[in-house]
Amino acid sequence: MPHWTALVEEKRQRQLNSIPQEWLVTPPPDSILDVTDFPETTGLLNAEEIEITNTSVDVLLEKLASAEWTAVDVTTAFSKRAIVAHQLVNCLTEIFVDSALARAAELDDHLKKTGKVVGPLHGLPISLKDQLCIKGLETTMGYVSWIGQYADKNAVLVDVLIECGAVPFVRTNIPQTLMFPETFNNVFGRTTNPYNRSLTSGGSSGGEGALVALRGSPLGVGSDIGGSVRIPAAFCGLYGLRPSYGRVPYCGARNSLEGQDSVLSVFGPMTNSISGVKIFMKATLLQFGRSGTKTSTISLDHGSGKDLCFAIMWDDGVVVPHPPIRRSLEITKAALQKAGHKVVDWKPIKHKLLGDATRDIWNAGSAEDYMITTSVTGEPIIATMELDDVDPAVASFRPQKAGITAYQLWQVQKLRQNVRKEYLDHWEATASETGTGRPVDAIICPAAPFAAPPHGKNRYANYTTVWNALDYPAAIFPVTTVDSILDGKEPRRGFYDDLDKHIHEMYDPEKFKNAPVCLQLVGRTLEEEAVIKMTEVVDAALAAAK
Template sequence: MSNWTIIAAGKKAKQQASIPKKWLLSNLPPQSTLNVSEFPDGCGLLTDEELQIIRADTDILLSKLAQGEWSSLNVTTAFYKRAIIAQQLTNCLTEIFVERALARAAELDEHLKKTGKPIGPLHGLPISLKDQINIKGLESCMGYVSWIGKVAEENAVLVDILEAAGAVPFVKTNVPQTLMWAETFNHVFGRTCNPYNCSLTSGGSSGGEGALVSLRGSPLGVGSDIGGSVRIPSAFCGIYGLRPCYGRIPYAGCVNSMEGQDSVPSVLGPLSNDLAGIKHFMKAVIDVKPWLKDPLVVRKRWSEEEYSLVDHGYGKNLCFAILWDDGDNVPHPPILRGLGTVKKALEAAGHRVIDWKPLKHVEICKTLVNLWGSASAEDYQAVAMLTGEPIIASMVPEQHAALAENISYRGNETASAYQLWQIQKKKRDLREEYLRHWEATVEITGTGRPVDAIISPIAPHTATPHGMNKNGNYTMVWNLLDYAALVIPVSKVDQVVDARRPRHEFYNDTDRMHWESYNPETYKDAPVAVQLVGRTLEEEAVIAMSEIVDNALKSSKARL
């Protein structure tokens, strides 16, 4: 074994030792069982009361915690046990610190008992955090062997805010090495799989969060998104997830790749099994004026006016636009069906739905990749060289060993300052052009306003087999434009309804190969989702319009 493999094995062993032995299961499903989503309920580890806690939505959890009907100790214990079940099924966790989290929960219970008042709006709620979010006294190795042993000296600003709001950080979750992957695998903790089909990816780079929240191992998680890293795992794992705009949520104190690249910043965003969790998180964080704790945060208070859709007809007779494809790669049948389902539900609810014409989406995504690639190879190598660990160049399982000895670093050759300025100028021009494109829709909506929001795929497919998630264009485009976007689950792949279909015209060879490679059996049980896209710094309105879409979908299903 090389030095880096010894270090990695030691870290993994330490993680395993941090799990209470009484929570380790002997009745795990066999590897041939692909869908493990229902296993936790019947595995025998959780009591009836704990199952009731796990199944409660965020509003009920917070209400019962604030009133003392459920203790934070009991709620945190229930979710911790569930998180450990999720870990054994999908390998979704990194840092496990049971005693510390339970002690924090007990302190919150004591405070409520003595004062009769909760600490804050998230009182007693367990919250999971993507591995890069620093918690004082714990490691944030972020999938790098080289960062094992680097203990955080301070909390990230967001952790301080969450704790002040009464939350209980209780686990950290798995990521890909470098973070710059739409899948989740690293040399330290290994691969995270999808709970609905373990042969498929959970997505990335917040793939650990996606799998954990999906299995209800956490009521509310926090990931990050620079090109889709909150939305892709949310969609692939069938949960809700928000990509806020630059500077809306404090990022200070987190570790990251490509620090100093601020042309398209990474942003932190919530993942949850319900939209209430998304709203509670955003409001709790923004209400404490995070711009006073992180200088890069936008000075913008939570706006109930915007949440009431004051700029969107107060939510009446909205006009949504559907992006059926991006002009480069047509989505698979389940995704097209999902978009159609949303359209029917919205029209039945009294809203108008038109088609969205994509503008230069391929060019926008190429510009984003050029910004990332301007020095990314140097960045990855500077970290990896400390231990000699190989930079992962493929997420395909059987290719890891083959590439370990002959690695090709990801990213473009280093750009000069002048070259980078030209790319940044291109970004600016594209954003200006897209704004005009959106504003021009006022002529066709019939509402007197431009399109209220866009309904878009998250990817041209559902969760893919490991190593095959290679198209991020449907999420990356909104990162460069800095539009807020929220994932809404719709359904799951149906083997009969989502059968292969003939198609005779294609945008390009890649589009043809993508379409012809589709096999519904490969994607069995995979969740289907869409994203609702609003404009820059429109998080409140995006949440409210997502609630309208979600309610329309639920009403539509109730009528079936």
């Protein structure tokens, strides 16, 4: 077996060879931090391709169905822009433009001959996180040890998307093992944030977040076990959804911690509009046979969408968010009240306990899982996402202690189960304060205590992880961006603990300059349709209030 670095060199050369050479550009120098406008200045995309890549998913599908735009033209436009995005922020892993264009041509031919679309996603290019196996392609998931392992069939979700008429065309970067809220691995390197390349794009779906933010894809699929869709969506200014366990098919995808079935990973969409989230869920749920007909309505359980009551969680009782996050919560509260909805405060319970229990469940076997996987080539297990060498004990998301016994694991799983019931009761009890006769319809809260932080500094993911532990669906929606004038550093008199103090002290409005600020809307288990619709309600309220 060659030394692992030789495998990486060979793999990176093959990736470079998969890029049409006429699509290579000269990226701006590293000193240019915001590169969101760069793809339209290269001259590579013509006027129509720029228009195509700036069009929302719903309008794209209308134009594809009417044959105003061909699937080949749309796939070409997004492929070009994806390649430019990759040269700016290093967001791609597998690039398979030729096969995507061949698929697009088949769809165009079918529409021309029959006058009918293949499915609800006819001709739509879709990017995929580097977990979703595609027949004939490698899925390394950031492991050198998995280079050269080619899939003999598609993941189920890939087949579902193809049956819906979609055109998979690239796969996107992730952290080694997936179990990091940032994106860096030994195979493909680091993905940066297109709004400020000194900041992280998040993780583990960080390649997806960066690509979609640069409009190199109209719709991407990420996965989420502790925030891996929502963190990059929030850091990159997108809409995203973490569905409940099992609503979107996972079979046939690669993963870490396989066999751990207490807190499960789920696939969810990442896109530039809430309509894209709705379209993805409706298409895949109908195709997969898991309902989906209610995605445009809110049930009577939520007053059919009238006079809703939202609860705002200002902090989780562990870490207080930075000023831009607080301001985004205040903006959202004011917009909802102006739109006629009621807003109350959410009182979080046992968030630290839920986060600790979840990490204990993952860490029961994760160290051995990573060791066995990497031992094939001897590649190092990445302990930190810091740019400079630091004490791994300070910066690491890796387990800091040995695994627990099976009996101890059962006790942690039992604890989580009990807290889930306690949290449900807590939510139900809010019916006495909403004035609607119903419990709170949804919780609005931070997705992280900060906007996208510098590389290596995303050390607190509990604002997303608790909802994985509870299996509550949650959507991300954009609100604003960091403003050095409006979001100045604020003194605090007291702190929950040293972690809270550390995160407070890391805030500097200049370091977070131009970072998107998003929030999270949380519903209850299997309420994806209601969560999407309520996010539409919030989105409309924010737009009306501007």
